Amino acid sequence: MSAAPPSGDQKPLTLKDTLSLPRTDFPMKANLPQSEPARLQAWEKSRLYDQIRDTRRGAPRWILHDGPPYANGPLHLGHALNKCLKDFIVKCKTMAGFDSPYVPGFDCHGLPIEIKVDEKLGRKKLDMPAGEFLRHCREYAQKFVDLQTSQFVRLGVFGRWDDPYSTMSRGYEARILETFYRFLEGGFVYRGLRPVYWCIHDRTALADAEIEYEQHSSPSIYVRYDLTSDPAAIHPALAGKKVATIIWTTTPWTLPASLAVAFHPDFDYVALELEGRVYIVAQALAPAVREACNLEAAVPIAGFKGSRLERVTFQHPFLDRSVLGVLADYVTADQGTGAVHTAPAHGADDFQTGTRYGLDQTCHVDNAGRIRDGLPEYDGKTVFQANLPIIDLVASRGALMGRSDIYHSYPHCWRCHHPVIFRATEQWFINIDTPMKNADGAETTFRQRTLDEIKNSVKWDPAWGEERIANMIATRPDWCISRQRVWGVPIAVFLCEGCQRPLMDPALNRRIVELFEKEGLEAWHSSAADGLLPPETVCVHCGSSAFRREKDILDVWFDSGSSWHAVLETEPGLAPPADLYFEGGDQYRGWFHTSLLTSVGVGQKHETPFCMVGTAGWTLDEQGRAMSKSLGNGVDPVDIADRLGAEIVRLWVASVDFREDVVSSEAIMQRLADNYRKLRNTFRFLLGNLAGFDPASDAVSDTELLPLDRYMLVRCRELVEKVCGADGKGGWYGDFQFHRVYHAVNEFCIVDLSAFYLDVLKDRLYTFAPKGVERRSAQTVLWRIAEALVRLVAPILTFTSDEVWQYLPGMVDRPGSVHLAWFPTVDELGSADPTMMADWRRLLEIRDKVLIALEAQRKAGVIGKALESKVQIEYQSNSMGPVGDGALLKKFKSSLKELLNVSSVDLVVSNVELVDVGPNRAGAVPMSNVDILNYQLNPLILPAEGHKCDRCWNYYADDGPQRVRQFGAWPNVCGRCAGALRQMGYSEDAK
RNA sequence: CCAGGGAUAACUCAAACCGGCAGAGCGCGCGAUCGAUAAUCGCGAGGUCGUGGGUUCGAUUCCCACUCCCUGGACCA
Missing domain, CATH: 1.10.730.20 (Isoleucyl-tRNA Synthetase; Domain 1)
Structure with a gap:
């Protein structure tokens, strides 16, 4: 036997041993739940994120500013969607060559945490100093900051995780206060009595954005109000009659605050007479009222416009009070009687009407929703408890005309889901129509300037976002920024004990900010704060020298809305406006909204905090229902990462069109896990056939490439161009169309590579002379495709791409991690040749025909x-x-x-x-x-x-x-x- | 109720700007291979393109109406 290998004594036993079969240590089984954490550790050890920052120093900057998630629970799939998408964006900007830092953040103040801490502490809270309670809040929030951080890191999201921003850091708290002072000193802020949404469970005012409508059962009653002014003044036919009107309400508890009855000036009203009494109701609603109030037999005796009823007077049904007839055009003819009971302290419309007619707007409902200064029947009861006694009271006075219950949608607190009420209280507001000047000095308003920014300075993606937020800004009321709670940044203002007006002293404000910077918001709760007040201070309005600290805190939306100042303007390496704010569509009324307002209002070097706003849809289950805790239909991203791997979560995020609502389920995740295996195996095969291949010495030149290999190189070029553009900065990654990237890469790996090129190449790779030009031609292209592909998928398959990178033979000065690399450019991948591509397109069609014929013979x-x-x-x-x-x-x-x-x-x-x-159809x-x-x-x-x-x-x-x-x-x-x-x-x- | 978005194979996504046989993958069924092997390859079945009208020789595509889903807003008395 003389067939001996050139070196070594071991004789090959079989011909198979002379083949160049794929050989690699890259494991077929990824074992992601174990391998990913190990890789994370390695990255942390090598400080990969810092390395990335170093390699991009000096490059054009591109900033995605993180919207802070609320730190009060573990991650859900929506968080994962959000952060993975941001991670894709930052990674693909980085690989496109930008300096794209990512500073994640957390939103830490606010009611949900305060409520949890309240529950945990129970009665202990009562004899606890404010500082200690706040410490508990901080600890609670920090616990979830830490948990969420570890979970985001586990998902492969790169960023400055060892130093994220937090709205409860001392510096951030100082910046929030600073932003508030800018508004205050700029004349945007006023303190006023206003009806606001009020949650009697949480005992605080709520912003419009904190309201959700839910179904609620209310009593629906009709109440007679007897006319006390001269009926003849309304219409001659009423002279000398006992005249009344009928109001309809679903909130009987507001009747003690009833001060007026509103009529529409242009509606036709009719006077209905029955058994010696005359009832005035809207003509259009008369049939319904007749039925509800048992007035079927009543006879119309007069008709007139509502404007006749202005300034008539009625007797309150159970209080010794005269109730005024008023006009208002919000009175509708859909429901009720056309006569609207008006309680200025308990409704926005009512309040306005009350202002116009000079009515008392004092609210007799306290923080807890209990009625004060009322009749014994209902005094001290909460509003919802008071409904029944008040109905009884109305009935006992003979004024109850009809009664039923209605089940209707009603505003609820979005945090505790209890029904809320309208309640006029002293609150702090930012006036949305504050006069401002444009850059050219022209007069405008805060609202208009914000609208101009929305239209002219921001790209909205999807485009309809612009219309959406513009409509919101155009119609929104003044921003109620005060909350009557503890866990938040205080409205750190001294109020004059004499006239209740705030002390305006910019120098004092600066000192308070400095104090916050050192001690955080706790500083305001210690009496040391009073020491900041210069001893000789007197109120410029009333001369009083007694002041007290305001106890209200700021709306948490003010916190996160100030991040352009607290983070972008403050952190080194960042600057507003950010290139992108990216969140779920709910943030049109949240973070996007308040960031825009605070920035346009008091921003100094810029108007808008962002150049572009992107949004993602909601996560739904397979039935298309929103995922929720109560339905138990959520997919837990951490659980998926633990069982299948974070790559699977990331692959899911990449696979769906996030601009629409996205669907997930266990079955979908399983399918993606299968898909992952396919991609992994394709990479493994590429690596296996590059064993021992050294591109520096073994690669053949473009002109030596075999036709098939040259064709495949251009196929890869086409893919690269679609995915990241000719220069690596555009394409689908540039448009954030990740699902297209995913589907195209998937198709390329499966159709072009696995099912065609790699399959066809096996004969050449395995059996040809290992160093012959034919095999080297194939290897050259396999290597170049692998090099391009691994970088193409790196933003999505963060772990696997880096693993592949380690095994892939490379040029000497290649970066140590794929995440330090740049995207491939088309120039790396051959030159386009339309004739060649057309030839191959046809050859592949011929191949398909042959494969079908082969299959027929196989069957036979x-x-x-x-x-x-x-x-x-x-x-x-x-x-x-x-x-x-x-x-x-x-x-x-x-x-x-x-x-x-x-x-x-x-x-x-x-x-x-x-x-x-021939033509297969007539006229075709x-x-x-x-x-x-x-x-x-x-x-x-x-x-x-x-x-x-x-x-x-x-x-x-x-x-x-x-x-x-x-x-x-x-x-x-x-x-x-x-x-x-x-x-x-x-x-x-x-x- | 108002506004915006959507509906294509069981599933995730394409295409049709400018009407002319609707494409992939995955899944499913059948088969091949045993040199990517807890892999790989081939073939096949699967769609009235949400419903109903209109324009047209011809409509999934253009027009109108409707249904359902999603997101906002309004739902006050």
């Missing part, structure tokens, strides 16, 4: 694997033109055997018409060339001739040049393999 039992066959392709003699199959097949004759993966291919000119091609447009070509060839599958080579399994004709014969100890080796073996150093010498 003629062949098993394709190599057991030879293919005869009949083509039409007249198809020899430039686009004809005949010409094409001849041009690529040498590639066909490999392309079809068969033992031989013969081309045969057919002397019969293969098909009669002519068929395309490709359609015609489809009918111009006919593949015939025959069993391969000759003998099978034991090494490469090809069949060769016994009389051909490559015929199978003895090689050393091996009896059946084809000529081609013999050549390969000789190049590898094996000898065929007979013994």
Whole structure:
């Protein structure tokens, strides 16, 4: 036996050992739940994030500013969607060459945490100093900051996690206060009595954005108000009659505050008489009122416009009070009676009307919703408890005309889900219509200037976001910024004990900010704060020298809305306006909204805090229902990461069109896990066939590439161009169309690579001379594709791409992690050649036809694997033109055997018409060339001739040049393999 | 109720700007292979393009109406 390897004494036992089969340590099984945490540790050790920052220093900056999630629970899928998308964005901007820092943040103040801490502390809170209670709040928030941080990190989100921003840091708290002072000193802020949404459970005012409408059952009553002014003044026909009107309400508890009855000035009202009494109601609503109030038999005796009822007077049904007739155009004819009971302290419209008519707006309902200074029947009861006694009271006075219950949508507190009430209280407001000046000095208002910014300075994605937020800003009321709670930044203002007006002293304000910077918001709660007040201070309004600290705190939306100042303006390396704010669509009324307002209001170097706003949809289950705790239909991203891997969560995020609502479920995650395995195996095969390949010495030049290899390189080029643009900065990544990236990469790996190129290449890679130009040509392209692909998927498959990177042979000065690399550019991947691409498109169609024919023969039992066959392709003699199959097949004759993966291919000119091609429908447009070509060839599958080579399994004709014969100890080796073996150093010498 | 968005294969997504046989993957069924092997390859079935009208020789595509889902807003008395 003389067939010995060139080195070493070990003789190969079989021909298989002489093949170049794939060889790699890159594991088939990813074992992500274990391998990902290990990789995270390695990244932390090598300080990868800092390395990324270093490599991009000096590059053009691109800033995604993080919207802080609320730190009061573990992550849900919406958080994962949000942060993974941001991570994709930052990573693809980084790989496009930008300096794109990511400073994550957390929103820490506010009611939800305060309520949780209240519950935890119970009665202990009562005898606890404010400072200690606040410490508990801080600890509670910090616990979830830490938890969420670890979970985001686990998902592979890169960022400054060892130093995120937090709205409860001392510095941030000082910046919040500073922002507030800018508003205050700029004349935007006023303190006023206003009806606001009030949660009697949480005992605080709520902003419009903190309201959700839910179904609620209310009593619905009709109440008679007797006229006390002269009926003849309304209409002569009423002279001398006992006249009344009827009001309808679903909030009987507001009746003690009833001060007026509103009529629409332009509505027709009718006077209905029954049994000596006359009732005035709107004409349009008369039928419904007759039915509800048992007035079917009443007779109309007069009709007049509502304007006749202004300043008439009524007797309150149970209080010693005169109630005024007023006019208001918000009175509707859909429901009720057309006569609206008006309690200025308990409704926005009512309040306005009260202002116009000079009515008392004092609220007699306290923080807890208890009625004060009322009759014994209901005094001290909460408003909802007071409904029944008040109805009884009305009934006992004979004024109850009708009663039922209605189930309707009603405003609720979005945090505790209790029904809220309207309550006029002293609150702090930012006046949305504060006069301002444009850059050119023209007069405008805060609202208008904000609207201008929305229109002119921000790109909204999706585009309809602009209309949405513009409508909100255009119609929103003044911003109520005060809350009557503890866990938040105090409205740190001294109020004059004499006139209750705030002390305005910018220098004092600066000192308070400095104090906050040192001690945080706790500073305001200690009496030391009083020491800041210069001893000789007197109120400029009333001369009083007694002041007290305001106890209210700021709306938490003010906190996060100030992040452009607290973070972007403050952190080194950042600056407003950010290139992008990106959150769920709910933030149009939240963070986007308040960030815009605070920035336009008091921003100094800029108007808008963002150049672009992007939004994601909601997470839904497979039935299309929103995911919620109560339904239990949520998919837990941390659980998926623990069981399947964070890559699967990331792949899911990439696979869906986030601009719409997105669907997830266990089954979908499982499918993505399967998909991941496919992608991983494709990479593994690439790596396996690059074993020992050194691009520096083994790569062949573009001109030496085989036609198939050159084609695939351009296919990859096309993919790269679609995914990240010709320069690496555009494409789908540039538009944040990650689902297109995912689907295109997926399709490329499966269709172009796995099912075609890699499959076809096996013969060449395994059996050809390892260092021959044919095999090196293939390896060169495999390497270049792998190099490009691994970078293309790096923003999404953060862990796996870096793993592949480690195993991939590289050039000497390549970065240590794929995340330090740049996106591939098209120039790396050959040059486009339209003729070549058209040729190959057609060759692949021909291949499809042959595969179908092969399958038919396989079914018939003629062949098993394709190599057991030879293919005869009949083509039409007249198809020899430039686009004809005949010409094409001849041009690529040498590639066909490999392309079809068969033992031989013969081309045969057919002397019969293969098909009669004509218009297939009357009046149809002519068929395309490709359609015609489809009918111009006919593949015939025959069993391969000759003998099978034991090494490469090809069949060769016994009389051909490559015929199978003895090689050393091996009896059946084809000529081609013999050549390969000789190049590898094996000898065929007979013994 | 008002405004915006959506509806394409069981699922995730394409295409149709400018009407002319609707495409992938995954999943499913059948088969091949045993040299990517807890892999790989092939073939196949699956769609009245949400419903109903209109324009047109021809509509998933353009127009109108409607249904359902989602998101905001309003729902006050």
